[in-house]
Amino acid sequence: xxxxxxxxxxxxxxxxxxxxxxxxxxxxxxxxxxxxxxxxxxxxxxxxxxxxxxxxxxxxxxxxxxxxxxxxxxxxxxxxxxxxxxxxxxxxxxxxxxxxxxxxxxxxxxxxxxxxxxxxxxxxxxxx
Numbered sequence: 001x002x003x004x005x006x007x008x009x010x011x012x013x014x015x016x017x018x019x020x021x022x023x024x025x026x027x028x029x030x031x032x033x034x035x036x037x038x039x040x041x042x043x044x045x046x047x048x049x050x051x052x053x054x055x056x057x058x059x060x061x062x063x064x065x066x067x068x069x070x071x072x073x074x075x076x077x078x079x080x081x082x083x084x085x086x087x088x089x090x091x092x093x094x095x096x097x098x099x100x101x102x103x104x105x106x107x108x109x110x111x112x113x114x115x116x117x118x119x120x121x122x123x124x125x126x127x128x
Contacts, residue, residue, distance in 0.1 A: 022048045054079035070101040081111045
């Protein structure tokens with residue numbers, strides 16, 4: 001399914017209309033989507049507080065031997081962090097392929113911040 005409302009969902013998120021954005025994300029997530037569309041929907045799901053949707057959409061790619069992209073892995077790791085699965089998130093973020101991501105340092109820093117470990121987060125946030 002081609003995402004028709006891409007700018008609309010993004011605009012809802014940016015306007016702070018999270019309930020409406022969540023409704024659209026849930027609607028889009030119910031359809032059979034391409035891998036690229038699943039990643040975009042997962043990104044919006046994480047940004048609107050629907051981390052379970054992000055995990056469901058990306059689990060197969062992040063956990064299977066299907067050559068996940070760095071973006072899929074970082075989105076999946078951030079959803080894990082927001083759900084409190086820090087050890088699994090750190091395991092994913094420690095993969096060499098993920099270190100190449102432009103959001104690696106930010107998300108690694110967030111992983112420590114969510115654990116109240118600001119000292120460990122400092123070098124990652126500073127590098128970002």
